[in-house]
Structures are given as structure tokens and as C-alpha cells.
Amino acid sequence: MSAKKSDFRQRIAAGMADRRVIRAVHQATFHKVETVADALSLLRNHQELRDLAARIKQHTLENLPGYLEQFISACERNGTRVHFAADAAAAREIICEIARVSGSKLAVKSKSMTTEEIHLNEALEAAGVRTVETDLGEFIVQIDHDRPSHIVSPIIHKDRQQIARALVRETGCDYTEDPTELTAVARKHLRDVFRHCDLGITGVNFAVAETGTICICTNEGNGRMTTTRPRVHVALLGIEKLVPRLRDLPVFLKLLARSSTGQPLTVYTTLITGPKRPADPDGPEQVHVVLLDNGRSEILGGPFIEVLRCIRCGACLNACPVFRNIGGHAYGSVYPGPIGSLVTPLLSGIVAHAELPRASSLCGACRDACPVKLDIPGLLVKLRARTCNRQPLTKRMGMTIWKWIMRSPTMFGCVQRSMRWFLRPDRDGWISNGPGPAGEWTKVRDLPPPPKKSFHRRWREEWADED
Amino acid sequence: MKTNDGPKTGVTNDDARRDAVDAFVNSLKRRRHDAPAKTMLPEDIEIVTRLVERDEDPAALFTQTATTVGVNVHSATTADWLDVVAKLLQEHQAKDAAIPPVGDGFFEAERVEQLKQRLVADGVAAKSETDDETLFSVDMAITGVAAAIAETGTIACEARPIIARGSSLIPPVHIAVVAAEQLLPDLCDYFNVLSKRSELPADASLITGPSKTADIEGVLVTGVHGPATVHVVLVRES
Ligand code: SF4
Numbered sequence: 055m056s057a058k059k060s061d062f063r064q065r066i067a068a069g070m071a072d073r074r075v076i077r078a079v080h081q082a083t084f085h086k087v088e089t090v091a092d093a094l095s096l097l098r099n100h101q102e103l104r105d106l107a108a109r110i111k112q113h114t115l116e117n118l119p120g121y122l123e124q125f126i127s128a129c130e131r132n133g134t135r136v137h138f139a140a141d142a143a144a145a146r147e148i149i150c151e152i153a154r155v156s157g158s159k160l161a162v163k164s165k166s167m168t169t170e171e172i173h174l175n176e177a178l179e180a181a182g183v184r185t186v187e188t189d190l191g192e193f194i195v196q197i198d199h200d201r202p203s204h205i206v207s208p209i210i211h212k213d214r215q216q217i218a219r220a221l222v223r224e225t226g227c228d229y230t231e232d233p234t235e236l237t238a239v240a241r242k243h244l245r246d247v248f249r250h251c252d253l254g255i256t257g258v259n260f261a262v263a264e265t266g267t268i269c270i271c272t273n274e275g276n277g278r279m280t281t282t283r284p285r286v287h288v289a290l291l292g293i294e295k296l297v298p299r300l301r302d303l304p305v306f307l308k309l310l311a312r313s314s315t316g317q318p319l320t321v322y323t324t325l326i327t328g329p330k331r332p333a334d335p336d337g338p339e340q341v342h343v344v345l346l347d348n349g350r351s352e353i354l355g356g357p358f359i360e361v362l363r364c365i366r367c368g369a370c371l372n373a374c375p376v377f378r379n380i381g382g383h384a385y386g387s388v389y390p391g392p393i394g395s396l397v398t399p400l401l402s403g404i405v406a407h408a409e410l411p412r413a414s415s416l417c418g419a420c421r422d423a424c425p426v427k428l429d430i431p432g433l434l435v436k437l438r439a440r441t442c443n444r445q446p447l448t449k450r451m452g453m454t455i456w457k458w459i460m461r462s463p464t465m466f467g468c469v470q471r472s473m474r475w476f477l478r479p480d481r482d483g484w485i486s487n488g489p490g491p492a493g494e495w496t497k498v499r500d501l502p503p504p505p506k507k508s509f510h511r512r513w514r515e516e517w518a519d520e521d
Numbered sequence: 522m523k524t525n526d527g528p529k530t531g532v533t534n535d536d537a538r539r540d541a542v543d544a545f546v547n548s549l550k551r552r553r554h555d556a557p558a559k560t561m562l563p564e565d566i567e568i569v570t571r572l573v574e575r576d577e578d579p580a581a582l583f584t585q586t587a588t589t590v591g592v593n594v595h596s597a598t599t600a601d602w603l604d605v606v607a608k609l610l611q612e613h614q615a616k617d618a619a620i621p622p623v624g625d626g627f628f629e630a631e632r633v634e635q636l637k638q639r640l641v642a643d644g645v646a647a648k649s650e651t652d653d654e655t656l657f658s659v660d661m662a663i664t665g666v667a668a669a670i671a672e673t674g675t676i677a678c679e680a681r682p683i684i685a686r687g688s689s690l691i692p693p694v695h696i697a698v699v700a701a702e703q704l705l706p707d708l709c710d711y712f713n714v715l716s717k718r719s720e721l722p723a724d725a726s727l728i729t730g731p732s733k734t735a736d737i738e739g740v741l742v743t744g745v746h747g748p749a750t751v752h753v754v755l756v757r758e759s
Pocket of ligand 1: 363364365366367368369370371393420423424425426427428
């Protein structure tokens with residue numbers, strides 16, 4: 055545990071030191087925050103719409119078994135084959151088996167956090183299936199052997215020079231730093247892949263219980279390509295992605311793109327209902343949905359059920375002042391940022407990721423940005439409470455003493471007065487070397503000196519007799 | 522669950538596959554049994570969700586919203602639509618173009634015939650095939666649409682036995698011809714239409730602008746995988 059902890063601290067220190075990444079993330083997120091604010095201001099019922107989205111999702115989660123049943127039987131009617139995977143290993147096994155049985159050799163993937171969660175690419179490659187990411191950002195991440203750092207903009211941490219070098223190495227193209235030309239290089243390379251692929255793997259943004267429809271949103275069109283070109287389409291579906299009815303979709307679609315990038319709708323919103331009909335000229339002959347549990351049913355029954363409302367829009371990452379200063383890699387988890395600090399410990403173990411929920415200032419910017427009204431700071435505090443007894447003894451003792459002081463007005467007054475003795479400002483008027491345990495705290499922050507008179511005393515002297 | 526016949530993933534054994542799914546749903550049911558559901562499913566969602574009322578002029582709004590998302594909107598009438606389309610082909614210096622099948626939205630038999638003749642007269646090869654060879658090589662595709670949405674500047678393309686998904690996706694330029702009657706005010710309206718169908722298409726794609734990315738340093742680039750240029754020819758009754 056302590057080894058983990060120092061890892062985490064080191065990653066953060068490294069993240070804070072990388073000026074270039076900080077600048078890149080700052081630039082990209084600030085711009086986005088403005089566009090998003092503009093887009094949301096055009097929604098005349100923004101707050102009511104968030105409320106509606108939150109309620110529809112919450113209702114679905116509370117009644118999930120019934121909706122799953124509905125979804126599964128609708129899929130069977132449409133000719134979609136539904137599989138169940140209890141964990142990441144089972145999901146990998148199922149997908150590799152589908153690839154094997156269908157004789158697939160070349161798989162295309164459209165961006166999906168859920169497939170990241172199960173580490174699918176390595177498993178497919180090991181099974182002899184060449185697997186190509188087709189979202190531009192994810193493709194760069196893949197050929198650069200890197201990891202995505204944002205759930206919507208995976209290469210937010212890279213500059214154009216790094217991207218250019220990666221593309222030159224992979225495709226042998228001429229070096230250029232022009233984003234339009236770089237995109238054209240990737241397009242050409244990936245066209246060839248799309249033309250010859252035989253397996254398509256996607257995540258799912260929303261799944262409709264009443265019709266067995268899955269909805270996939272992309273801006274580049276790779277989601278639509280991946281569900282059009284290959285013979286076989288596999289959709290990995292976290293069980294929390296369900297909504298009851300087709301007519302619920304506009305509620306979420308209207309919020310998703312506006313909160314994520316400020317667009318009215320993602321460029322391609324694709325609704326898939328079963329494999330291609332026999333007479334359709336193109337489209338996959340087989341559609342498989344792999345229902346993924348991987349810890350979700352555990353969350354469903356507990357006090358963190360709301361977390362499953364998340365629609366992965368990324369708004370909380372863009373709103374977060376911490377994320378904007380260290381990017382996604384410092385989190386060391388598949389899901390970065392505020393939502394990642396909740397989801398990662400809940401899905402892959404609270405003890406192993408005890409530091410994540412603590413790495414937040416609880417300012418609440420994420421809660422205000424979230425289209426499904428997740429109380430992220432409140433839930434982070436709840437999660438922290440779960441690992442309280444794993445904190446170091448000194449910290450726990452400190453907290454006990456703190457509690458004791460805060461409960462007694464006399465003690466509080468005493469300590470307050472003595473603080474003026476202990477906390478001496480430096481020449482610049484700030485305290486940057488706190489005594490004893492406070493030294494840890496002031497290592498990275500400065501403290502203003504305590505005021506000459508306490509608030510209590512000023513109240514008594516200046517205002518108390520006014521009423 | 523059957524364990525001995527076939528691999529345990531059930532990929533090749535439908536019974537084993539269904540058993541595994543059912544067993545999971547049942548285990549969820551048992552687990553959630555004593556946790557009562559508190560949140561009601563909201564019924565009147567359209568009151569809050571609808572942004573565009575039915576009495577607004579959808580054509581004017583569509584022109585504005587589609588332009589904002591990067592679509593080139595051209596207005597035409599049933600008398601001059603062919604000229605508008607022909608001019609676009611000329612501007613793109615198209616040598617060949619995929620043409621829509623009869624029954625694709627605006628394109629009734631007579632209109633497809635007119636389009637074909639016009640293309641031939643202008644020296645553009647008209648391709649009605651939808652095989653890979655064609656779709657990966659043509660300079661552009663001309664299609665009809667299933668509907669268009671004024672609120673967001675969206676066109677809806679649905680797969681049908683005559684309509685290939687690839688036409689509105691693979692060629693670098695997409696010209697969609699939309700009849701004014703096909704315009705719906707709000708996204709909600711499209712989903713209401715879909716909900717009333719007895720059978721849904723295998724693929725219904727809402728397309729809002731040209732294919733886009735801002736992955737490289739936040740710079741907006743069009744034409745990543747789908748068309749880089751989308752034209753909508755909006756045709757009113759003359
Ligand atoms: S928690 Fe909310 S803001 Fe963050 S990604 Fe999920 S839905 Fe978006």
C-alpha cells in the first residue's frame with residue numbers, strides 16, 4: 055500500500071513538472087469549457103433537462119433486471135446475439151472466441167472506454183487478430199504505445215510534433231506538422247484497414263430496452279464505419295448503459311454532445327437494431343452484444359448506485375481545476391479525472407486505489423458540469439470514509455485530537471490563541487514552513503498568518519450589542 | 522448451465538449462451554429484491570426536452586443550424602433542383618458520382634432518371650452500384666434522406682434493402698437532397714416517428730455535419746473517416 059501511495063505521489067509530481075502537457079491540457083480544456091457554456095446556454099430548460107436525465111437513469115438502474123430482460127428479448131427478436139461476461143477475462147474470452155469462430159483476422163475498433171477497461175487489444179493480438187484503433191486520437195495512442203489521457207480527447211497531452219513523428223514512423227509518410235495533412239495521412243492508412251477488416255468492435259453509448267437498439271456516437275464517423283464495413287460487429291455493453299424507451303434518447307443526446315464538446319449533436323449518432331436485413335446491400339451479418347458486469351452489479355446494490363448514471367461525456371474532466379493541471383496520466387487509471395476517481399476504486403478495488411478519491415479539492419465544479427447531476431464531491435467523501443481506518447496511525451490520531459478540540463469552545467479558544475504563537479509568518483507575510491506535522495501541508499502551499507483578533511472576539515467587541 | 526457441450530463461452534452454443542445471460546439477470550433480481558425502487562420513470566418528457574415548437578418554420582431554422590455545424594445548404598425548388606445539383610458536381614469537378622436508388626426519400630423513379638440523364642449530359646459517370654469498388658473510388662455520392670431535423674441541422678439516413686449505408690459514409694463528398702416536407706422541427710419528432718414504426722431499420726444514422734476531429738491540438742479538421750464535405754439541397758415545391 056505504501057509503495058502504491060508513493061507511486062501515486064511520484065506520478066503527480068512528474069505530472070506537475072511537465073509544463074508542456076499542462077499547457078496543452080489547459081489550452082484544450084479552457085477553449086472547450088467556453089464552447090460548452092455557449093451551447094448549454096441555448097438549452098432553454100437546461101436544469102430541468104439534467105434533472106430529467108438523472109431521473110431516467112436512476113429509475114433504470116433501480117429497475118435494471120426488468121429492463122435487461124426486456125432488452126435481451128428485443129435483441130433476440132432482432133437477431134442480435136447477447137452474451138454475458140462476469141468480468142474482464144470472460145469478456146476477452148468471448149470476444150476472442152467470436153473472432154475465432156468467424157475466422158476474423160483484422161479487427162477495427164471505434165473508441166470505447168469499456169474496451170479499455172477490459173484490456174481487449176492485447177488479448178485479440180495474442181489470439182492472432184490484428185486490432186486497429188480507428189478513432190484518430192486512439193490510433194495515435196496505439197502506434198505510439200501510449201495511453202489515452204482523457205475520455206473524450208485521448209491525445210490531449212500530445213503536441214503536433216509528437217503526433218507527426220508517430221505517423222511518419224508508422225506509415226512512412228513525409229513529415230508534416232499540419233493537422234489537416236496529418237489527418238489525411240491517417241485517413242488514407244485507415245481506409246485501407248476499413249476496406250479489408252472482418253470484425254468490428256465498439257462500445258455503446260446508450261442501449262434501448264424496449265427495442266434492443268444500441269446507440270453509438272462518434273464525430274469522425276469511425277463508429278459508423280465499424281458498424282458498416284466488417285461482417286461481424288461486437289458491441290461491448292456495460293450493463294449501466296440502458297435506457298427504457300426510444301423516446302428517452304433525445305434527453306441524453308441533447309445533453310451529451312453539448313456538455314462534451316459544445317456541439318448540438320455528435321456528428322454521427324448511429325442507431326443499430328440487429329444485423330443487416332437479408333436484402334440490405336451492406337452492414338454486418340452478425341451483431342453480438344456482450345453484457346459486461348465487471349463489478350457493476352456490486353455497485354448497483356450499494357450506496358454508490360448513482361455513479362452508474364454517468365454517460366462518459368467528459369464534462370467533469372474539463373471543469374476540474376486539478377485535472378487541468380496534471381492531465382490524465384497522473385491518475386494511473388483507465389478512467390481519469392473526477393469520474394475516474396469514483397469509478398476506478400469502485401470497479402477495481404477501493405483499497406488499491408485509496409489515494410484517488412483523496413486527490414480532489416472537492417470544489418464541486420464537476421458536479422455543476424455533470425449532465426446527469428452526479429454529486430461527485432459528495433460521493434468522493436463517502437468513498438474516502440470507506441478507507442479511513444487504513445490511514446496512517448498518526449493521521450488518525452491527529453483527527454481524533456482535532457475532533458476533540460472542535461467540540462469544546464474552551465479548547466478551541468485556547469488552541470486558537472496558541473496558534474498565533476506557533477505560526478510565525480516569513481518576511482513575505484506568509485507561512486511557508488509550518489511547525490511539526492503542519493510542515494507536510496505547507497510544503498506545497500502557503501498559509502496566511504492568523505489574524506490579530508479572532509472572529510469571536512471581533513464579534514463581541516464590534517457587533518454584539520447592535521441587535 | 523451446460524458445461525460439457527461446446528466451449529464455456531457459449532459462442533457456438535446458443536443454449537449455453539442464453540443460460541448464462543438468464544442466470545445473470547436472475548442473480549441480479551435476487552440481489553435487488555429487498556431494495557425498493559424509489560425513482561419513477563418520468564412520463565411527460567417532451568415538455569422539457571423539446572426545443573423547437575411544431576409551428577416554427579423548419580426550413581429557415583434548418584438552414585441556420587446546418588450551416589453552423591459545417592453543412593453547405595442550398596435552397597432549390599422542384600423546378601431547378603437538377604441545376605443546383607449539377608452546379609455542385611461541376612464545382613467539385615466530379616468525374617463520377619454514386620446515384621440514389623428509386624425510393625430513397627426525394628428520389629422517385631422519374632427524378633432518378635432525370636438525374637442520370639443530366640449527369641451523362643454533363644460528362645459525369647453515374648454509378649448505381651454500391652459495391653466496395655464503386656464506393657471507395659467515386660468522387661461523390663448523391664442520396665436522398667429519411668428525414669431532416671431543423672433543431673440540430675441533422676439529416677437522417679436509414680439502411681433499407683435498396684439503400685446502402687456506405688453511400689452516405691464512404692465517398693469524400695456527400696450531396697443529400699432533402700424535400701422540404703421531410704423536415705422535422707425537433708430531435709424528439711424523429712424519435713416519435715421511429716417509435717411508431719412496426720420494424721426499425723438495422724441502421725439509422727443521424728448525420729450532423731461533415732466528419733470531424735479536434736484531436737490534434739484542438740484544431741478542427743474535417744473528413745477523418747466520413748465525408749469531408751456535406752451539401753444539403755433543400756427542395757421546396759415550386
Ligand atoms: S460524471 Fe457526469 S460529467 Fe463526468 S463524464 Fe460522467 S456524465 Fe459526464
